[in-house]
Amino acid sequence: MGKDRASLVPHARSDDHRGEQGFTLIELLITVAVIGIIAAIAVVNLQSALDKSRQRKTMATMRNVGTAIEAYSNDHSAFPRNGISAAELSAALSDQVYKRVETTDAWGNDLAYTSGSDHYTVESYGRDGADGPQNITRATAREFDYDIVFADGGFLNAPD
Secondary structure, X not given: OOOOHHHHOOOOOOOOOHHHOOOOHHHHHHXXXXXXXXXXXXXXXXXXXHHHHHHHHHHHHHHHHHXXXXXXXXXXXXXXXXXXXHHHHHXXXXXXXXXXXXXXXXXXXXXXXXXXXXXXXXXXXXXXXXXXXXXXXXXXXXXXXXXXXXXXXEEEEOOO
16 A cells, blocks of 8 residues: 555646636726726816817917908008908908918807907807807816907907
């Protein structure tokens, strides 16, 4: 009887490794939930950053339109006529510069133009494209439906 007692005990099968085969359903569900939460936060922040970028681009466009209006005024001793559409304003101002003057905001809405004998106003109605509200403050600077108003060479109503 020279055989060792341990050699007589049958060994466990090699494919019986329950805890080592992969992830459980619970682990996968938790991972997917965490990724979903992170993605939701990222999308909200991305949308806000895109709107802020559009707001800044709109303000740059409005400055360019104001510069072109003032060049027009210097050449014609008057501002472009009141009540013209954005396309008509662009056509009138393009005669004064070497390229086409953009008269739409970064959201794709036409800029509103009004003028009097000694002043002009260029207005973007913001993301929603509807007139108002108009008072942008520090508290509302991240609400992109507010109007941006550029008049006589400066912003009357704009975020910082």
